[in-house]
Amino acid sequence: MLSYTGGLVLFAALLHASWNAMLHGNRDRFLSMTWMSIAIAAVSTGVVAFVPWPPDAAWPCIIASGLVHIVYNVSLVRAYRRGDLAQAYPIARGSSPLLVALGAALFAHEAIGPLHALGIAMISGGIISLALGGGSVSRSGALAALTVGATIAVYTVIDGIGVRSMSGHALAYTAWMFMFYWLMPVLFVAMRGIDALLTPIRAAPVSIVSSLAGGLVSIAAYGIVIWAMQSGAMGTVSALRETSVVFAVLIGRVFLREAVSKKRWLACVVVAGGAICLGL
Template sequence: MLSYTGGLVLLAALLHASWNALLHGNRDRFLSMTWMSVAIAAVSTLIVVFTPLPAAAAWPYVIASGLVHIGYNASLVHAYRRGDLAQAYPVARGSSPLLVTLGAALFAHEAIGPLHALGIAMISGGIIAIALQAGRVSRAGVLAALTTGATIALYTVIDGIGVRLSGGAALAYTAWMFLFYWLMPVLFVAMRGAAALWTPVRAAPAAIASSLVGGVVSIAAYGIVIWAMQSGAMGTVSALRETSVVFAVLIGRVFLGETVNGKRWLACLVVAAGAVCLGL
C-alpha cells in the first residue's frame, strides 16, 4: 500500500491541503467554493461524455455521495468562518479517519487491528490537543470542524463501497458524482442572487481564477482517493490522505501568515503519526 498507490494518495494529501488553502485564502469563501464547484462540475461534464457508465449497482452511491458532498461544501465554508486553516483543517480532516475506519468496519466488514486502534487513539488525542489550545479555538469552531469531519467520513465510506460496485469505472464514478456540484451555483444564486456570482468575475478576477484552479486541483485529489479505494482499505486510504494536516499547517504558516505555536505543531504531528499508523 505504501508504494505506488501510497505515494499517489500522499500526493492527493498535498493537493487537498493546497485547495483548502486556496479556499481559506479568499475573503468570500462561499463565493470561492461556488466557483470551485463550477470548475469541478465542468470538468466532470467533459469526462462523462467520453467514459462509459458505471455499473448499475453503483448509482445509489453516486447519488448519495453527490448530495453529501454538497452538505460537506456548506459545512467546510462554515468551519472556515469559525477558525483559521491551521485550526479548522486538522480537526476536520483529522477526525475523519476514525469515523471512516469505524464506518468501513460496520458497512464493509474491514477489520480494525491493534495498530489501527493505536492510530485512532493518536488521532483522537491530537484532535483534543488542538481543541484545547487556549485562546485559539472556540467551542463553535471545534463543533463546525467536527461536523465537517463527519461529512468527510460519510462520503468517503459511501464512495469506498460505490467505486467497488462500479465495475472498475473509477473515473466515470468520480465524474458522475461530481456532476452534483452544479447544485452549488444554483444554491448560491438562490441565496445571494445572480449578480453576486457574476460581478466578482470583473471586480476580482484573480480570486475567481484561484477558485477555478482550486476546483481542478480538488477533483484530481479526490479522484486519486476514489481510485485507491477500489482495492485499498477505506480506513487506510483515508488515513494516508489525512496526513495533509501537516501540509495544511505548513501552508497556513508560510503562505497565509498564520501563527503556529509549538503545541499546535506537536498536536498536528501526533494526528499525522496516527494517520500513518492507520495506513500501515
C-alpha cells in the same frame, strides 16, 4: 516504507492542503466554493462523455454521495463564518478517519489490524491536538467542525462502497458523482442572484481564478482518494488523506511565515508517526 497507493494518497493530502492555501485569501467563501464547484462540475461533464456508464449497483452511491457532498460544501461555508473555525476545523479532519473506520466496519465489513488502528488513532489524535494547541475551542465552533467531520465520513464511506461496484472504473465513478456539483451554482443563484455570481468575474478576477484553480486541484485530490479506496481500507485511506492538515501547517510556516509552537510541531510528529504505522 509506504506503498505506491499510500504515496499517492499522501500526495492527494498535499494537493488538498494546497487548494485550501490558494483559497485562504478569498473572503467570500460561498462565492469561492461555488466557482470551485463550477470548475469541478465542468471537468466532470467533459469526462463523462468518455467513461463507461455506471452499473445499476453504483447509482445509489453516486446519487447519495453527490448530495452529501453538497451538504458538506454548504456546512463548510457556514462553518467558515464562525470566527474560531480556523482553530476548530482540524477537529473535523481529525474526527473523520475514526468515523470512516467505524462506518467501514459496520457497512463494508472491513477489519483493521492493530498497527493500522494505532496509526489511525495517532493521526486523528495529532490532528485534533493541532486545533486544541492554540487555545480553547468554543462549543459552537467544535460542534460546527464535528458536523463537517461527520459529512466527510459519510461521503467517504459511501464512495468507498460505490467505487468497488465499478469494476475498476474509478474515474467514471468520480466524474458522475461530481456532476452533482452543478447544484452549487444553482443554490448560489437562488440565494444571491445571478449578478452576485457573475459580477466578481470583472470586479475580482484573481479570486475567481484562484477558486477555479482550487476546484481543479480538489478534483484531482479526491479522485486519487476514490481510486485508492477500490482496494485499500477506507479508514486507512481517510487517515492518510487527513494528513493534509499537517501539510497546511508546513505550508503556513514556509510560505506564509506563520508561527508554529512546539506543541504543534509535536502534534505533526505524532501524525507523521501514524502515517508510518499505516505504511508498515
